[in-house]
Amino acid sequence: MSGRLKYLIWPLWIAVLVWPFTKLRGALIVLAAAAAGSALLFVLRSWAPRIALPAMPRLASFSGHTKTGLLIALVLFSLALPLCLNKYFLDVVVTAGIYVVLALGLNIIVGLAGLLVLGYIAFYAVGAYGYAILSTHFHLNFFWALPIGALLALLAGLLLGLPTLRLRGDYLAIVTLGFGEIMRIVLNNWDGLTGGPNGIMHIGRPAIGALALGRPTHLYYIVLALIALAALLTSRLNRSRLGRALVAMREDETAARACGIDTTRLKVLAFCLSAAVAGLMGVVFAAKMSFVSPESFTFWESVMVLCMVVLGGMASVPGVILGALALIVLPEAFRGLQHYRMLVFGAAMIAMMIFRPQGLLPSRRRTLELGE
Amino acid sequence: MLSRAAPAAGPAALLSLRGLRCGYGQLEVLHGISLEVRRGEIVALLGANGAGKTTAIAAISGLLPATAGAISYGGRDITGLPPDRIVALGVVQVPEGRRIFPGLTVRENLEMGAYLTENRRARAAGIERAFAMFPRLAERRDQPGGTLSGGEQQMLAIARGLMSQPALMLLDEPSLGLAPIVVDAVFDLIREIRAGGITVVLVEQNAQRSLEIADRGYLLETGAMVLEGTGAALLAHQRVRASYLGA
Numbered sequence: 022m023s024g025r026l027k028y029l030i031w032p033l034w035i036a037v038l039v040w041p042f043t044k045l046r047g048a049l050i051v052l053a054a055a056a057a058g059s060a061l062l063f064v065l066r067s068w069a070p071r072i073a074l075p076a077m078p079r080l081a082s083f084s085g086h087t088k089t090g091l092l093i094a095l096v097l098f099s100l101a102l103p104l105c106l107n108k109y110f111l112d113v114v115v116t117a118g119i120y121v122v123l124a125l126g127l128n129i130i131v132g133l134a135g136l137l138v139l140g141y142i143a144f145y146a147v148g149a150y151g152y153a154i155l156s157t158h159f160h161l162n163f164f165w166a167l168p169i170g171a172l173l174a175l176l177a178g179l180l181l182g183l184p185t186l187r188l189r190g191d192y193l194a195i196v197t198l199g200f201g202e203i204m205r206i207v208l209n210n211w212d213g214l215t216g217g218p219n220g221i222m223h224i225g226r227p228a229i230g231a232l233a234l235g236r237p238t239h240l241y242y243i244v245l246a247l248i249a250l251a252a253l254l255t256s257r258l259n260r261s262r263l264g265r266a267l268v269a270m271r272e273d274e275t276a277a278r279a280c281g282i283d284t285t286r287l288k289v290l291a292f293c294l295s296a297a298v299a300g301l302m303g304v305v306f307a308a309k310m311s312f313v314s315p316e317s318f319t320f321w322e323s324v325m326v327l328c329m330v331v332l333g334g335m336a337s338v339p340g341v342i343l344g345a346l347a348l349i350v351l352p353e354a355f356r357g358l359q360h361y362r363m364l365v366f367g368a369a370m371i372a373m374m375i376f377r378p379q380g381l382l383p384s385r386r387r388t389l390e391l392g393e
Numbered sequence: 394m395l396s397r398a399a400p401a402a403g404p405a406a407l408l409s410l411r412g413l414r415c416g417y418g419q420l421e422v423l424h425g426i427s428l429e430v431r432r433g434e435i436v437a438l439l440g441a442n443g444a445g446k447t448t449a450i451a452a453i454s455g456l457l458p459a460t461a462g463a464i465s466y467g468g469r470d471i472t473g474l475p476p477d478r479i480v481a482l483g484v485v486q487v488p489e490g491r492r493i494f495p496g497l498t499v500r501e502n503l504e505m506g507a508y509l510t511e512n513r514r515a516r517a518a519g520i521e522r523a524f525a526m527f528p529r530l531a532e533r534r535d536q537p538g539g540t541l542s543g544g545e546q547q548m549l550a551i552a553r554g555l556m557s558q559p560a561l562m563l564l565d566e567p568s569l570g571l572a573p574i575v576v577d578a579v580f581d582l583i584r585e586i587r588a589g590g591i592t593v594v595l596v597e598q599n600a601q602r603s604l605e606i607a608d609r610g611y612l613l614e615t616g617a618m619v620l621e622g623t624g625a626a627l628l629a630h631q632r633v634r635a636s637y638l639g640a
């Protein structure tokens with residue numbers, strides 16, 4: 022959308038959207054508020070472009086010292102967080118943490134390799150049900166289940182990716198969308214194994230020998246460790262030769278193949294890595310809830326994770342983390358607006374697409390690709 | 394210095410296409426073309442827009458499957474091999490339209506050209522050699538490829554192709570859209586590449602310039618080879634003069 026027009030159209034559009042829910046008076050109030058916000062944004066942007074939105078910090082622009090300082094502060098803050106949160110908020114934070122890792126995982130295939138995956142949550146389900154079944158039938162320890170869940174999801178990714186990824190990229194979106202739905206239907210109907218709609222209960226919580234680690238605080242630290250691991254791995258991947266080959270493939274697949282890059286293999290690899298991360302987090306989710314049912318693995322969940330990746334800034338690790346936190350914590354904080362949550366969410370996504378399509382904290386390369 | 398040892402002797406031709414047919418889906422673009430490239434030659438492939446030059450290059454590099462006919466390189470049948478195997482054998486293409494990777498730096502672009510070189514040291518040494526050969530790229534080593542000028546991007550595309558240490562380089566319209574002075578530089582570079590022992594197939598719209606440096610040339614029209622001859626003979630040929638040299 023060009024120039025100034027978007028500042029005008031956006032408030033109008035939001036107002037029309039909320040009209041059915043809020044009656045005319047409410048819609049007018051929303052219109053006034055959005056218009057005021059839009060006007061403010063416009064003034065800021067045209068009068069002081071340096072302090073306005075486009076100048077939001079890009080992490081790469083900080084100096085090494087500032088970055089180290091920020092990182093240390095962040096680590097200390099994360100370590101101390103459980104001390105100052107009540108049980109409810111700690112639970113929200115743990116959930117958010119699971120989504121952070123999921124988003125980092127999906128980012129590998131979507132952000133780095135540039136392939137759209139629509140049924141990502143199915144791999145999460147593979148891990149969750151894998152652990153649920155292994156735990157209730159064979160009392161498999163949580164910590165053993167972590168790699169096993171990842172491996173199961175990886176195998177599912179391999180089965181799905183090998184035939185699909187030889188074809189053009191777009192097919193992956195459709196096939197994974199189908200896989201997500203099939204997974205949900207199977208979980209709902211294979212009563213003998215998955216308990217059907219009732220799901221599986223009494224899943225083992227994390228423990229090492231006699232030492233139980235199932236309290237929210239323990240889960241918090243487990244998830245925190247996994248976030249650190251995932252962030253470390255993906256930022257290393259970002260900076261590795263393999264990561265650069267993924268970027269090359271995303272930017273120009275033909276040129277990449279002409280360089281001798283086996284793009285099919287790269288895609289399968291990226292897809293399997295993404296799937297494995299989801300499987301891993303599925304195990305954590307099952308252990309946290311000690312209960313799984315098909316309701317937790319709907320298409321909506323896949324869309325949420327995808328939005329986190331897009332919102333935060335594809336291919337950028339801090340961006341994806343920020344996106345995930347924003348999408349989990351903010352709606353939770355505005356629980357009073359329960360019914361309008363999804364509406365606000367959708368409006369925010371669209372506003373993002375209009376005003377900042379590269380995401381909140383975009384990666385340097387993405388910004389270049391969008392020709393900013 | 395630039396090339397690997399070309400595949401050991403055998404038939405005189407380094408590359409040969411025999412009755413090659415291929416196309417996109419139902420659409421056949423090349424209707425059985427034949428072509429021969431001898432070791433150390435520059436061979437020009439001429440033809441109007443849409444004649445199928447890029448298609449032929451894509452078929453040779455394994456990006457597009459042949460529906461009939463055969464491609465052999467160094468006496469070995471390479472029809473149907475995947476592109477990475479063909480690059481590994483020493484055939485590399487520099488695609489039409491300077492398709493460098495815009496978000497990767499100059500250095501990273503070159504690194505991708507050496508993707509099949511497993512040894513990190515060898516890769517780094519190759520990149521340094523490329524920088525020695527292209528000082529302008531060396532000055533811009535950490536600049537994203539997308540921010541280079543058109544001429545610099547074309548140099549980068551060629552340098553990236555050289556990174557795989559090819560024995561045969563397929564250049565698809567390297568002078569397209571460049572200022573005359575840069576075109577000169579590109580043609581000088583092609584001579585230099587051949588002097589370094591690399592055989593060159595040159596696809597060009599600029600028939601005059603390419604036939605001047607080519608040993609031999611082919612004329613492709615709507616998917617069929619219509620003429621073949623030495624560069625000088627083609628330059629003098631009535632058909633070429635009429636359609637491609639505006640004489």
Ligand SMILES: Nc1ncnc2c1ncn2[C@@H]1O[C@H](COP(=O)(O)OP(=O)(O)OP(=O)(O)O)[C@@H](O)[C@H]1O
Nearest residue numbers: 417420422440441442443444445446447448449489
């Ligand atoms: N990806 C594609 N899908 C379908 N048709 C294609 C595709 N690429 C090329 N063609 C068609 O194949 C024919 C030959 O195209 P090609 O690109 O090989 O021509 P060219 O000789 O390289 O032309 P130019 O000088 O313009 O680059 C054209 O008619 C074109 O429309």
Ligand SMILES: [Mg+2]
Nearest residue numbers: 446447448489
């Ligand atoms: Mg062409």
